[in-house]
Amino acid sequence: MYNHNDNNPNRLPALFPFSSPPHSNPLSPSSDASNSLFKILQLNCHNSFNVTLSVLNTKSDSSILILQEPWINPHTLKLPIHSNWLCLLNHNHSPSSYQDKHHTCFLINKKYNSERIHPLPGGSRILSAVDINININKIQTIRFINIYNPPKNINVLPELDTWLNKFNNRKIPSFIFIDSNLHNKLWNPPNYPHSHRESKFLIKTCGQKGFKIISEKGVPTFLTKRSSPTTIDLTWANFLSQKLIHSCITSSRNHASPPSHPIKRLIKLEISNTPSTHLSPIHNILDKHLFNDYDLPSIETIHPHIINPWEDFSLPISNLNVKKEDIKAKVQSQIDQSKSNSEHLIFTDGSNIPKNGAGSAAILDNSTHFSCRINSSEKALAFKAEVQAVIIGLDIFINQHLSSPTSSISTPPINFFVDN
Numbered sequence: 181m182y183n184h185n186d187n188n189p190n191r192l193p194a195l196f197p198f199s200s201p202p203h204s205n206p207l208s209p210s211s212d213a214s215n216s217l218f219k220i221l222q223l224n225c226h227n228s229f230n231v232t233l234s235v236l237n238t239k240s241d242s243s244i245l246i247l248q249e250p251w252i253n254p255h256t257l258k259l260p261i262h263s264n265w266l267c268l269l270n271h272n273h274s275p276s277s278y279q280d281k282h283h284t285c286f287l288i289n290k291k292y293n294s295e296r297i298h299p300l301p302g303g304s305r306i307l308s309a310v311d312i313n314i315n316i317n318k319i320q321t322i323r324f325i326n327i328y329n330p331p332k333n334i335n336v337l338p339e340l341d342t343w344l345n346k347f348n349n350r351k352i353p354s355f356i357f358i359d360s361n362l363h364n365k366l367w368n369p370p371n372y373p374h375s376h377r378e379s380k381f382l383i384k385t386c387g388q389k390g391f392k393i394i395s396e397k398g399v400p401t402f403l404t405k406r407s408s409p410t411t412i413d414l415t416w417a418n419f420l421s422q423k424l425i426h427s428c429i430t431s432s433r434n435h436a437s438p439p440s441h442p443i444k445r446l447i448k449l450e451i452s453n454t455p456s457t458h459l460s461p462i463h464n465i466l467d468k469h470l471f472n473d474y475d476l477p478s479i480e481t482i483h484p485h486i487i488n489p490w491e492d493f494s495l496p497i498s499n500l501n502v503k504k505e506d507i508k509a510k511v512q513s514q515i516d517q518s519k520s521n522s523e524h525l526i527f528t529d530g531s532n533i534p535k536n537g538a539g540s541a542a543i544l545d546n547s548t549h550f551s552c553r554i555n556s557s558e559k560a561l562a563f564k565a566e567v568q569a570v571i572i573g574l575d576i577f578i579n580q581h582l583s584s585p586t587s588s589i590s591t592p593p594i595n596f597f598v599d600n
Contacts, residue, residue: 218314218322222246222415224359229260236262236287244312245287248328248359252281255575259285266290270308271299283328284308302343306336309347322421323354331361337378341385348389353421356391358382359413367397367411391416399430511597524594526573530565538565542573544580570596 219242225231232251250259257275259267268286275281283306288297296313300323303309309325325343329336340356348354363372364379386392394417400409415428518525525545532538538561577594 218243220244220246220324220355220357222248222357222413224248224328224413225250227251233260236260236265243289243292244324246324246326246357247285247287248326248357249283250285252278253575254278255572256579257281259287261579262287264290266292266294266297268297268299268308268310270303270305272301272303273305275305280305282308283330284326286310286324286326288312300347302347304339306330307339307343309343311352319353319424321352322424323349323352325354325356327356327358327360329358329360329362335378337381337385341381344385344389350390350418350420353424354391354418355421356386356416357414358416361412363410363412367393367395367414369398369400369409369411372408372410386416390418392422394422394425394428396428396430401430514595515597518593518595521592523592524577525597526577526594527597528566528569528573529598530562530567530569532562532565538562540565540569540572542569542576544573544576566598570598 221235221242221244223231223235223245225235225247227249229251232247235245235247245265252259257278259269261267265287266289268288269282270284273282286308288294292312296315298311298313300309300311306328307326309323311321311323313321325340327336327340340358360379360382362376362379362382363374364383365373365375366379366383368375393414395413395415397411399411401411401413403409417425515525526542528540528542530538530540573596
C-alpha cells in the first residue's frame, strides 16, 4: 500500500474565498488579512504511518484535512496525536479490534474554535460527516462528508444513499469527498475505457441529492506501475457549495517521508550495509514513531555487529565480557543508576508458546503496562514477538509523555531492557 502512495498525488479539492467580517469570528483564523481562504486537503494515506505523519507535520495553511485510510495505532486504535490538529473519528463507531478500525477521519486545524465543529449522526468506519459553523458572508455552516469505498468485498454506496436520505440538506453548502475505487468514463483519464457498474449508482445517488463532480476529470489520482493511471478520488459539491469554490486542483505532492530527514537518512544508510534479505525490524520501529520531539544530533547511534549467514551466531557468553553469574547484578546496577538519574525504564518481553500462540508485553517505569496476543504460534516467530514488545513500549511512552501539548521538549533518556 505504501508503495502505491509514493506515486499518488493528493487533491486540494476546494479553496473557498471568504471576506472576513470586521468583528472577530470564532472559526476564522486570527489574522489581520481582509480576505481568507478556507483550504481543504483530501488524501488517501494507504495506512502508511510515514504519509499520515507527513501530512500532519506539513506546514500548511489548510483548514481541514479529509483523510481516507489514515494510519491507525494498532494498540490504541486512534490516530497519532498532534498539537496542530483536532482529530475527528466517527463517534458512532467504536472499533473493538484493528481489523474494525476507522477508514476515514477529519483533522481540523486547532486555530479554529472546536465549539463550532459538529460531528453528524449516522455513518460508520467508512463514512463520516461533520458540520462546521463558518458565519462568514451569510454562510452559516458547511457540511463535509468523507467516504472510503474499499476496492473489494464491501460496497459503501448503499450506505451513502441511506445516509443522504436521512441527513442531506440542500440548504447547507455540502461536499462529498470519496475514494471511490471506481472507474467511469465521466472521470476516467483519456483512453481509459474500463467502467465499474457500481459507478453508475454513485452518479445516480449523488445526482439525485443535488451533487455534481467538481474535482478535475481525467486527471489521475492513483498511479501504479502495474496498470495505467486512474482517477478514483473524487469531490462532489451541491448547488450552494459550488458557488463558493475558488479552485480545485490535484497536487503532485505525495507526502512520502522526505529523504533529507535525519532519521530517514540514518535508516537508509544502515539498510545499505545490511544483507537485503535480513533487514532489521528496528528500522521499522524507527520509521513508525515520531522523533521530531527529540534532540536528533544527540541521539546515540548503535552500530550492530552483522553476522554473515554462514557464521555461527550462538556466541559464548564470554564475548560480553561478563560472567553469567554476574549478569543479574550488572543489570540491577544499571536499573538503579537510571532511576537515580530520573531516566525512563522500559522492560519488554515476547514469547511464542506452542499451541498457545505468540504474545508481547511491556512495562514503563514499573507503573504502566500493556500486553497482547499478536498471532497463533504457527504464524508468528518469537523474534517478532520480541520486536512487537519494543514497539508497545514506545507506544506507551509516547502516549504517557508526548501526548500532552504541555509536555516538555526536553525528555529524559529512555532505557530499554530486553532479554534477547
